[in-house]
Amino acid sequence: MTTIEDIAEEADVSPSTVSRALNNSSLIGEETRRKVKRIAREMNYKKNDLASGLVKGVGVGALGLIIPNISNPYYAELTRGVQDRANELGYGVFLGDTEASLEKERRFETLLRRKKVDGIILASATVNDPYLKELNNSSVPIMLISRISRELETNFIKVDDIKGGRLAVEHLVELGHEKIGFIGGPDDFSSAQDRRVGFEKVMKEHGLPINRSIVSHAQYTQEAGHNMASAYISKQDKFTAIFCANDIIALGAIEALERDGLVVPEDVSIVGYDNISYASLPRIMLTTVSQPIYTMGYDAAESLIDISENEKEQSIQRELTPKLVVRNTTRKPKSG
């Protein structure tokens, strides 16, 4: 492996001069710079980020990305955004799929500290995460995606989930639905809370009754969607539509409905949330609320690197706007 010293020898200058040339320092002659750069290229030199990071007291040039499940297309898309921007800026991304396991989360955190990452993007925080407090107090900057903490002042990029919830339910109401159910995510996620708020606001604004027996919080999983929808069916309470707080839940709900002989959308309309890749698959074609998830990841990486490199104190809090995507799982209710 070529080092800065090899180049120095070859160029007949000192190592410090080489360093300056390569880092575009202003304290160097134009001619020397060009010569050194040429030689470096010829010798196929690659900077050793370990050494550089060590002496500069910074990391190796890497971001940590903590997500609950990479097999969920939502997080896959987020990851793409983060990675694209990070790579463009010369940073690597350490992926930490925690699978909602506290043990894995801890282990990954230790890992990140040891590797001296320059920033952490967290896409799995709960509203009052004790672990988050710890992270936030450490010296490495963090950025929350799509979920926020109600207790801590942190950087975040999210979508206006109240608005998103409104979009979904307004669509249903416009179609003529009145008996609308809701299946939410975990009630300690801000995203789940806000989507429900949006749901309730629209119902109230239209003078529609909210039937508590078909409104619930569960997990953001297909299984939860299946179970809750089954429960709703067995309760005999009539409903003609369900707003599901994410697409995976919606898929589970559709599965349960169809298993029971109900047809979507003829018998019941379904709206999801996220617009993950599943949603546009043939045979699925889910009506859903779309988040600019790739962009969120891309921007998060950029902001975090900016904060880290320039040691900015000011916090970044950005809220983007969701959009309704109408496909084939919603239509007018039969009776309406």
Added chain:
Amino acid sequence: MTTIEDIAEEADVSPSTVSRALNNSSLIGEETRRKVKRIAREMNYKKNDLASGLVKGVGVGALGLIIPNISNPYYAELTRGVQDRANELGYGVFLGDTEASLEKERRFETLLRRKKVDGIILASATVNDPYLKELNNSSVPIMLISRISRELETNFIKVDDIKGGRLAVEHLVELGHEKIGFIGGPDDFSSAQDRRVGFEKVMKEHGLPINRSIVSHAQYTQEAGHNMASAYISKQDKFTAIFCANDIIALGAIEALERDGLVVPEDVSIVGYDNISYASLPRIMLTTVSQPIYTMGYDAAESLIDISENEKEQSIQRELTPKLVVRNTTRKPKSG
């Protein structure tokens, strides 16, 4: 941040003693070791892998994972396997989603070199990849997943794709199908080549004709599946089943078929390959050939770290066995 020196001071020993205690060296007294470890824990010490890697002449404790598309559930699952094992062994995983872009691939490679990764897992090699040759000549060990090079002697873990192709087509033949089409992946991927070989072998063994106009290679994408299936339909050649070289292609094919008024599986049976998460979604329920993809990632990470840490020369070449998963997209042909 606590350093080894802080601990040394606190424990009233030298830094080297602390290092020895923490690394479980044998050149140290049991008592000192315990004392040092206790103090280290109390001071919440985390080793700086940059410094450690630098002096040991190794990497920061990280693997690079190069894949074509993290939004493809196949690679998401692979990533989970790699990451789980790597994290367990104290390694991080740098994710490199290249999106089949040579530019991104190059950029990522430079990144990995600078970060001094300890090994690279490559899940996107073609049969005679020039870039692979370069990588293979460098000092960092590499491992190929699911696709191999026919030119280079490299480490790899893959599935027996000829066998997998056989499984798919035998299932179709047993059902009574005779006019069977094939939509393959890129013809310079070993996986695509082998699956086709399996297809052809079974056809020949059963004395079934191979109709070239419904046998083709394309991309491993939904769009390609859609286009090829559309082309087959328009050719007016009769077929009652298609073996698709991966699940995404299968999805595209189903879409095209149904758009044309054909019903799956009543009119035409479809078999996919990979058993990605899409395949088991309600309304999809694709018959497919399953690969132990998580395990492949898990084992790859383990082997690579083993090679790196023990500087093994012997190469690892492992072939796993695929399995047929019958769901709802295959059945007897109408006429049969």
Added chain:
DNA sequence: TTGTAAGCGTTATCAA
């Protein structure tokens, strides 16, 4: 069994 000192590849400070 422990301590001293050198060195990994960079960057930054100071002097020239």
Added chain:
DNA sequence: TTGATAACGCTTACAA
């Protein structure tokens, strides 16, 4: 504008 030198935090001969 350049060079010598120290330093980043750790490991490892070598000496004690």
